[in-house]
Structure formats: C-alpha cells, structure tokens
Amino acid sequence: MDDYTLPFWIYLCVLTMFVGGAMKKILASHLSTAPTLVAWLGATVLVERLWAFCLPAVLLLTLLGLTCCIYSATRTGPPSTNLPAHGKAVFITGCDSGFGKAAAKRLDTLGFEVFATVLDLSGEGARELQRTCSPRLTLLQVDITQPQQVQQALLDTKAVLGLRGLWALVNNAGVCVNFGDAELSLMSNFRGCMEVNFFGTLNVTKTLLPLLRQAKGRIITISSPAGDQPFPCLAAYGASKAALNLFIDTLHHELEPWGVRVSTILPAAYKTGQSSNHAYWEQQHKQLLQSLSPALVEDYGEDYINETKELFQSHASQANPDVTPVIDTIVQALLSPQPQVRYFAGPGVGLMYFIHSYCPYSLSNLFLQKLFMKKKLMPRALRKQSGFDLNLSLHNNNNNNEEEEEEKLK
Numbered sequence: 001m002d003d004y005t006l007p008f009w010i011y012l013c014v015l016t017m018f019v020g021g022a023m024k025k026i027l028a029s030h031l032s033t034a035p036t037l038v039a040w041l042g043a044t045v046l047v048e049r050l051w052a053f054c055l056p057a058v059l060l061l062t063l064l065g066l067t068c069c070i071y072s073a074t075r076t077g078p079p080s081t082n083l084p085a086h087g088k089a090v091f092i093t094g095c096d097s098g099f100g101k102a103a104a105k106r107l108d109t110l111g112f113e114v115f116a117t118v119l120d121l122s123g124e125g126a127r128e129l130q131r132t133c134s135p136r137l138t139l140l141q142v143d144i145t146q147p148q149q150v151q152q153a154l155l156d157t158k159a160v161l162g163l164r165g166l167w168a169l170v171n172n173a174g175v176c177v178n179f180g181d182a183e184l185s186l187m188s189n190f191r192g193c194m195e196v197n198f199f200g201t202l203n204v205t206k207t208l209l210p211l212l213r214q215a216k217g218r219i220i221t222i223s224s225p226a227g228d229q230p231f232p233c234l235a236a237y238g239a240s241k242a243a244l245n246l247f248i249d250t251l252h253h254e255l256e257p258w259g260v261r262v263s264t265i266l267p268a269a270y271k272t273g274q275s276s277n278h279a280y281w282e283q284q285h286k287q288l289l290q291s292l293s294p295a296l297v298e299d300y301g302e303d304y305i306n307e308t309k310e311l312f313q314s315h316a317s318q319a320n321p322d323v324t325p326v327i328d329t330i331v332q333a334l335l336s337p338q339p340q341v342r343y344f345a346g347p348g349v350g351l352m353y354f355i356h357s358y359c360p361y362s363l364s365n366l367f368l369q370k371l372f373m374k375k376k377l378m379p380r381a382l383r384k385q386s387g388f389d390l391n392l393s394l395h396n397n398n399n400n401n402e403e404e405e406e407e408k409l410k
C-alpha cells in the first residue's frame with residue numbers, strides 16, 4: 001500500500017475529472033463542444049505527462065484547485081427557462097408524413113399556432129392532422145417546387161395572422177430521389193433533389209422572411225449529415241443538402257442584425273416518408289435499369305445495381321421509427337432563449353461529426369464505408385478484369401510450359 005501515496009490520489013482525482021469532463025462532452029454530442037472536448041483530452045494527456053515527473057503534493061494540490069476552477073467555469077449553468085409557446089405561429093413544410101407530421105402534432109399540442117403544408121390535402125397525413133389537431137392548426141397545400149403555390153401559402157398565412165409576424169419557419173420538406181453510385185444516378189435525380197431540397201427551401205425561406213424578420217423569429221432547417229460528409233451512394237441527395245447547409249449557414253450571419261435566429265438540425269437515420277416504401281423503391285429501380293445506357297449496365301452489372309438497391313432497402317428497414325429525438329430538438333430550437341446553430345438529433349450523429357472533423361481523412365472515410373455500405377460485389381467490369389488477369393497468368397504459365405516442352409523436344 002506504500003505505493004498509494006497522496007500525490008497518486010490527487011493525480012487520480014485530476015485525471016478522473018478531466019476524463020469525466022471529456023465523457024460528458026462526448027455524451028452531450030454537440031459539435032459546438034467538440035473544441036472543448038479536444039481541450040479536455042489535451043489537458044488529460046498533459047496531466048498524465050506531468051505525473052511521470054512525480055510532482056510534489058503541493059504542486060499537484062494547486063493543479064487540482066485549478067482544475068476545479070476550470071471545471072466549474074465551463075460547466076453549463078442551470079437550464080434557462082424556455083420561452084412560452086402560446087401565441088407563437090410556426091410554418092412547417094412537408095407534413096404529409098415523417099418528421100413534419102409528427103412535429104405539427106407536437107407543436108399543436110404545445111399551444112403553437114401551426115401552419116402545416118402538405119403535398120396532398122386529401123392524403124392520409126393531412127386527414128390525420130385534421131382529425132387529431134386543434135382548430136389552431138391550418139393545413140395548406142404546397143408543393144415547394146411550385147413558386148405560385150408557395151406564394152398562395154404566404155397569402156393564406158397572412159390572412160390568418162393579420163398584422164402579427166411569424167415566429168418560425170421549420171424547413172422540413174425534402175426528398176431523396178435515388179440511391180446509388182453517382183455515375184449510375186440520372187441527371188434528373190440530381191436535379192430532382194436540388195429542386196426540392198435546395199431551390200424549394202430557398203424559395204419558401206425567401207418568401208416568408210419578411211414575416212420572420214417582423215417577429216424577430218427563427219428559421220429551423222432539417223438537413224442531413226449527408227450534406228457535410230461524403231456518404232457512399234448518396235451523391236445526389238448529399239450535394240443538394242450541402243448546398244442547403246451553406247445557404248442556411250450564410251443566412252445565419254446575415255440575419256443576425258435582424259434578430260432572426262437560424263438553426264440547422266442534423267438527424268440520424270430515421271424511418272420517414274418514402275424511405276420504407278418498398279414498392280416505391282422497386283419502381284425507382286426498374287426505371288433506373290431502363291434509363292441507364294446498356295454500356296453502363298454492362299460495366300457495373302445488373303447484380304451490382306440490384307445489390308445497392310437491396311442494401312439501401314435493408315438499411316431503410318432497420319432505421320429507427322421513433323422520431324421523438326428530432327421532434328424534441330425542433331421544440332428546443334423553437335423555444336430555447338439561446339438556440340444553437342447546429343443540433344445533432346439521434347444517437348451517433350455527434351460522434352460521427354467528431355470523427356469527420358477531428359480524425360484523419362483515411363479513418364473517417366473508412367468509418368463511412370464500413371458502417372454505411374457493406375458491398376460484397378464489385379462492379380462487373382472490375383470483377384472481369386481481375387478474372388481476366390488470372391486467366392492471363394494461367395495462360396502465360398501454360399505458354400511457358402509449352403515453350404519448355406518445345407525446348408525439350410528440340
């Protein structure tokens with residue numbers, strides 16, 4: 001027991017606090033805390049090094065005191081009380097299903113005045129909202145890619161609001177038209193994603209901004225980690241979300257003087273919208289096979305294209321159906337006195353961003369490839385090539401043998 005001296009215990013306390021601080025930051029999963037996390041980890045290493053010098057107890061006690069000061073200084077204070085929901089009007093796009101429908105219901109329950117846009121006013125989602133929500137909720141038919149429908153929604157919203165401003169816009173509507181290698185994604189898929197996720201959201205945001213500025217309100221946008229990180233097979237969707245992220249981040253600066261707060265929510269994979277609609281993806285797949293040039297199908301192979309589709313479907317079917325973390329985050333972004341610029345909603349997203357931001361490219365790349373797409377097949381041409389190489393070497397061996405035999409014959 002002689003080994004367990006006072007300095008050892010003090011050292012252990014300091015280390016525990018640093019490791020605890022780091023763990024707390026990891027568990028909180030906020031990107032904004034990632035630099036603090038790095039500082040914590042750095043300090044941990046520093047303390048560990050200092051220990052090697054076997055510092056005297058007095059010095060270590062000073063260090064412990066200092067640590068306590070830093071710890072209490074960086075600790076977040078008691079959660080400030082949220083703003084009241086009552087009397088606040090919120091406009092949400094894409095409420096036919098998924099996050100939009102769930103958010104519309106929750107916000108209505110909380111007392112917000114909800115303007116929920118749907119693609120189909122007679123659809124299942126719209127009818128459910130009508131049935132379950134209070135008369136405060138207004139349903140609007142809007143395809144966000146149709147500027148005249150967006151304009152009409154503005155007029156309808158103004159008619160209800162009168163002279164009041166709009167507290168918040170929740171940009172939720174979005175699509176993922178296709179899933180597959182970029183070379184196999186049709187131009188129409190790239191344009192389709194851009195049209196909804198980028199241009200649609202852009203037009204809605206610009207249209208409602210005067211009302212949002214008037215209320216010194218908020219813009220909350222549901223984006224995707226695929227807009228920041230190169231997920232395999234999501235080039236079309238990811239590129240449109242990347243454009244959206246940059247637009248929203250720019251708005252964040254520009255609207256600060258107006259008092260409009262801008263937040264982006266980055267959710268984990270959830271079962272929403274078309275993602276678990278088997279028939280929809282089969283239809284998309286058939287269309288894709290028909291639209292691709294025979295040369296491309298030949299190079300990649302139909303079995304390869306089929307495998308991609310099946311991987312995506314199994315991925316989608318395993319996604320979490322409980323969207324509560326995302327809805328909680330939307331509420332937080334709406335009512336927190338100090339909304340964050342970026343929110344990570346759902347398990348693992350914070351960790352994913354941490355790896356992407358602070359680990360070497362090779363590691364984050366490996367993480368994306370191994371975790372997201374576990375392809376077994378290579379494109380057909382590449383398989384043929386390695387088979388061809390094999391044949392060639394066998395053939396060469398045979399040739400060599402023949403030559404040898406010929407030589408023997410001579």
Ligand SMILES: *[C@@H]1O[C@H](CO)[C@@H](O)[C@H](O)[C@H]1NC(C)=O
Pocket residue numbers: 147203206207
């Ligand atoms: C929305 O898009 C349409 C068509 O491009 C355009 O005429 C309209 O001005 C846009 N709205 C805003 C507010 O910019």
Ligand SMILES: *[C@@H]1O[C@H](CO)[C@@H](O)[C@H](O)[C@H]1NC(C)=O
Pocket residue numbers: 285286302303306
């Ligand atoms: C690929 O899928 C299509 C459509 O689902 C099917 O008709 C075809 O037989 C499949 N091809 C291969 C090689 O598995």
